[in-house]
Amino acid sequence: MKDPAQQPSPHSPNMAARFTHHPILATLCLVSCVPVFWFFLQTQTNFAKLAILGIELWLLTIVYRVTLHPLAKYPGPWYAVCAEFYNLFSCLCGERHLHFKIWHDTYGPVVRYAPNRLSFCTAEAVQAIYGVRANTQKSQVYNGFNIPFEASATLTCIDRGEHAFKRRILKQALEPSRLGDFENSILENTRVLTGTVLGGVKEENWSHVVDLSETIQYLFTDMMGETIFSKKLEVQTSKTNRFIPELLPTATAGIHAAGHVVLTLKLQLHRFLFPGMMRGVFRFIDLSRQQCIDRIRDSATIPHHDVFSSLIDEKARQERQETELKSHKPSKKQYSLTLKDLTAEAGILMVAGADTSATCTVSTLFYLLHYPDMLAKVRTELDSVFPPDAPGGIENITPSTVAKCKYLYACIDEAMRLSPPVSGLLPREVLPGGITIADRWVIPAGVDVGVPAYAIHRDERYWSAPHTFMPERWLDSSDKTQNEKPDSKDVFMPFGVGRTICVGKAIAYQEMGVVLARMLWAYDFQVVSKEARGWRKLYWDYVSERQEWGRTQENEFQMLDVFTSYHEGPLVQLRKRSGRDLQ
Numbered sequence: 001m002k003d004p005a006q007q008p009s010p011h012s013p014n015m016a017a018r019f020t021h022h023p024i025l026a027t028l029c030l031v032s033c034v035p036v037f038w039f040f041l042q043t044q045t046n047f048a049k050l051a052i053l054g055i056e057l058w059l060l061t062i063v064y065r066v067t068l069h070p071l072a073k074y075p076g077p078w079y080a081v082c083a084e085f086y087n088l089f090s091c092l093c094g095e096r097h098l099h100f101k102i103w104h105d106t107y108g109p110v111v112r113y114a115p116n117r118l119s120f121c122t123a124e125a126v127q128a129i130y131g132v133r134a135n136t137q138k139s140q141v142y143n144g145f146n147i148p149f150e151a152s153a154t155l156t157c158i159d160r161g162e163h164a165f166k167r168r169i170l171k172q173a174l175e176p177s178r179l180g181d182f183e184n185s186i187l188e189n190t191r192v193l194t195g196t197v198l199g200g201v202k203e204e205n206w207s208h209v210v211d212l213s214e215t216i217q218y219l220f221t222d223m224m225g226e227t228i229f230s231k232k233l234e235v236q237t238s239k240t241n242r243f244i245p246e247l248l249p250t251a252t253a254g255i256h257a258a259g260h261v262v263l264t265l266k267l268q269l270h271r272f273l274f275p276g277m278m279r280g281v282f283r284f285i286d287l288s289r290q291q292c293i294d295r296i297r298d299s300a301t302i303p304h305h306d307v308f309s310s311l312i313d314e315k316a317r318q319e320r321q322e323t324e325l326k327s328h329k330p331s332k333k334q335y336s337l338t339l340k341d342l343t344a345e346a347g348i349l350m351v352a353g354a355d356t357s358a359t360c361t362v363s364t365l366f367y368l369l370h371y372p373d374m375l376a377k378v379r380t381e382l383d384s385v386f387p388p389d390a391p392g393g394i395e396n397i398t399p400s401t402v403a404k405c406k407y408l409y410a411c412i413d414e415a416m417r418l419s420p421p422v423s424g425l426l427p428r429e430v431l432p433g434g435i436t437i438a439d440r441w442v443i444p445a446g447v448d449v450g451v452p453a454y455a456i457h458r459d460e461r462y463w464s465a466p467h468t469f470m471p472e473r474w475l476d477s478s479d480k481t482q483n484e485k486p487d488s489k490d491v492f493m494p495f496g497v498g499r500t501i502c503v504g505k506a507i508a509y510q511e512m513g514v515v516l517a518r519m520l521w522a523y524d525f526q527v528v529s530k531e532a533r534g535w536r537k538l539y540w541d542y543v544s545e546r547q548e549w550g551r552t553q554e555n556e557f558q559m560l561d562v563f564t565s566y567h568e569g570p571l572v573q574l575r576k577r578s579g580r581d582l583q
């Protein structure tokens with residue numbers, strides 16, 4: 001990557017100065033108007049005249065973006081700078097996290113990746129853009145989620161006041177002191193995995209082939225259903241609700257992409273442009289709404305400890321307050337919690353909670369299976385904390401006991417560094433007054449900015465051996481064996497940063513810890529090689545044939561960036577480890 005000091009400060013003080021930087025393009029632009037104007041006069045039909053005007057306007061817009069636009073001086077690929085199309089393509093094709101990495105390697109710490117959007121890959125930018133006091137708000141891109149749901153959830157809420165109101169409710173529901181409430185759902189669903197789904201795995205021989213992505217995704221969908229609205233979705237054992245995890249990646253990628261052209265959504269064009277995908281999205285929204293209605297109806301009989309109980313309590317409190325204060329004017333702005341808000345919250349929480357935790361769990365398993373030395377260390381730790389011959393066997397592994405496994409948690413963090421489940425860029429809109437990054441980049445209001453997690457997690461200015469799986473870097477210095485250069489952990493951002501940092505972080509660590517500890521303690525794994533897989537191809541068998549950066553490394557967990565992540569495999573066979581009591 002280019003040294004930031006070498007990159008010219010691109011903020012131009014005024015329009016005239018910017019104009020002089022692109023005299024040839026600007027002159028071409030003006031000259032191009034002449035023949036177009038001539039054609040315009042010659043053309044007879046109004047339709048043709050309109051088309052010519054449209055084309056000219058489009059050309060002028062492109063030239064403006066490349067020459068006079070306030071971001072014209074920032075480097076970036078020309079095809080992405082001219083129009084939003086490439087950005088859309090990038091969101092839909094799943095390579096977006098790799099694009100950011102390649103662009104930052106090519107252009108330096110700031111890249112203009114769309115006409116009005118900048119990506120920064122520096123530690124200063126993390127704080128300036130996402131920090132608690134940053135003069136930014138979530139970008140209009142999040143409307144891609146809000147428009148189909150007709151309401152916003154905490155994760156997608158743009159207005160800062162409303163976001164703070166919604167976040168406060170979820171924080172109460174998921175705060176560390178309430179984690180005990182979720183223990184049962186974590187343990188019960190993990191028992192279904194080891195007792196039923198993998199029940200046939202024996203000590204004597206290798207099992208049938210298991211796709212870890214699919215298996216773990218089903219498990220976390222079940223866990224989230226219970227955690228959010230005490231609903232047993234039974235995705236692990238029945239096909240009825242499997243469409244939920246199956247349609248999430250396409251739906252999320254689609255609505256994320258559509259968020260970059262919000263006008264398409266406002267004009268309801270998405271229904272015609274992506275009919276198949278939108279059918280899936282609306283099916284998912286209907287399901288979320290039904291879950292909410294059922295949950296509200298059954299609230300008297302459901303024990304009061306899922307995430308929805310906090311939302312329902314707040315809704316009831318608001319309704320009470322509304323009746324009491326009918327004649328009074330509210331002193332400050334009130335935010336409501338309607339059925340649409342609850343539906344959006346339910347739907348987005350499924351994506352936010354299930355998809356992300358599943359990705360991280362599978363990637364941790366992937367890296368451990370490809371780094372045998374680290375796998376041996378985790379096993380040694382697990383066997384010392386949970387001796388195989390201790391009475392209770394696998395049942396000794398619980399959310400509170402697994403917290404002792406420091407090395408296991410270091411592996412989880414390291415997997416999230418190499419393969420962050422939200423690997424692209426979380427866009428923020430600069431508010432009036434602008435922001436200044438590193439005393440050097442002055443960004444005006446209205447521009448979308450962000451830091452791409454995958455790119456900064458693999459930046460050699462911040463990490464030693466950035467592409468190597470090295471859990472030791474997360475341990476106290478006394479435990480470090482290989483890592484010498486200190487890593488800059490302040491750019492580690494798999495859960496986001498600042499005001500909008502993930503509220504589910506604590507429960508996510510708890511769930512992932514238990515699932516990984518139980519699986520690694522109970523089973524041996526054998527990765528099914530590409531050759532042995534025969535007809536069964538994973539998608540990265542295809543992409544690796546294209547020999548692109550990031551797709552060729554043997555030991556890299558391959559993901560498609562769909563805002564969250566889509567992945568397949570690894571395909572493995574399992575065998576029960578000797579002397580393990582799984583009952």
Ligand code: HEM
Nearest residue numbers: 154155352353356357421422494495496500502503504508
């Ligand atoms: C390994 C697991 C997880 C990862 C990597 C992760 C990642 C993230 C990231 C990057 C954000 C910031 C999004 C943004 O700013 O646009 C976020 C926000 C959020 N996450 Fe998570 N998440 C995980 C698990 C969970 C779980 C289990 C839940 C719920 C139970 C959850 C609920 C949320 C919510 C509600 C927000 C919005 C916070 C806000 O805007 O104030 N997440 N998460």
